Amino acid sequence: MIKLAPSILSADFSKLGNEIKELEKNNIELIHIDVMDGMFVPNISFGTPIMKSIKTLTKIPFDVHLMIEDPSRYIEDFAKAGADIITVHYEADKHIDRTINYIKSFGIKASVALNPGTSVNLIKDIISDLDMVLIMSVNPGFGGxxxxxxCSKKIEEVKDLADKFNPNLMIQVDGGITKDNIKEVVSKGANVIVAGSAVFKNNHIESNIKQLRGALV
Structure with missing residues (x-):
């Protein structure tokens, strides 16, 4: 099953609670939460207080994407704030194996993200320990x-590794996904799709979701 993970970075924060309820009404599988520190990426977003406040509104699992330097410092905070999956960037962590195990010690899923210019081969030795790999299909930091x-080739490379070493791996793609390219991305092996602008644009969440799902048929 293909899972949609709308990024609330593109939501209208003046009515975030209502928009999350709209996602729930449309049977969204994951809520993608982009955390940026202004150092690893040239932007700042939000942290655990926002997560805690919206966790009470929904039972949809939280897919937390840490675009921050030295992410292991904050794993416990995000786990306690309600994360169900935590993704750290390969490029931002000096001890990625240790961080993966640290995430799992909180009983949640561990994921590693790769920027567009980072080789898939770098995660070959750890892929069997991961619950998810996130292929960034834009340079992280900004929506739209x-x-x-x-990056389509990189999705295929991750799928090949998953078939050999981790058949249950979730393969997530984040960046520039629209109704016009979602089917191609899935055909390469992706099974979790992050969409921000494509879900929240024009305040037509329900129809946008239907278009994305309809494009997969």
Whole structure:
């Protein structure tokens, strides 16, 4: 089953609670939470207080994407704030194996993200320990960017590794996903799709979700 993970970075924060309820009404599988520190990426978003406040509103699992330097410092905080999956960037962590195990020690799923220019081969030795791999198909930090075409090859490479070493791996893609390219991305092996602008644009959440799902048929 293909899971949709709308990124609330693109939501209208003046009515965030209502928009999360709209996601729930449309049977969304994951809520993607982009955490940015202004150092690893050139932007700042939000942290655990926002997560705690919205956790009471929904039972949809929280997919927390840490775009921050030295993410292991904050794993416990995000786990306690309600994360169900925590993704750390390979590029931001000096001891990625230790961090993966640290995430799992809280009883939640562990994921590693790769920026567009980072080779898939770098995670070959740890892929059997992961619950998810996130392929960034834009350079992280801002919403509304265009999908980078060579990332399709990277999705295929992750799928090949998953078939060999971790058949249950979730393969997530984040960046530039629209109704026009979602089917191709899934055909390469992705099974978890992050969409921000494509879900929340024009305040037409329900119809946007239907278009994305309809494009997969």
């Amino acid at each position: 960017q265009k999908y980078i075409s060579y």
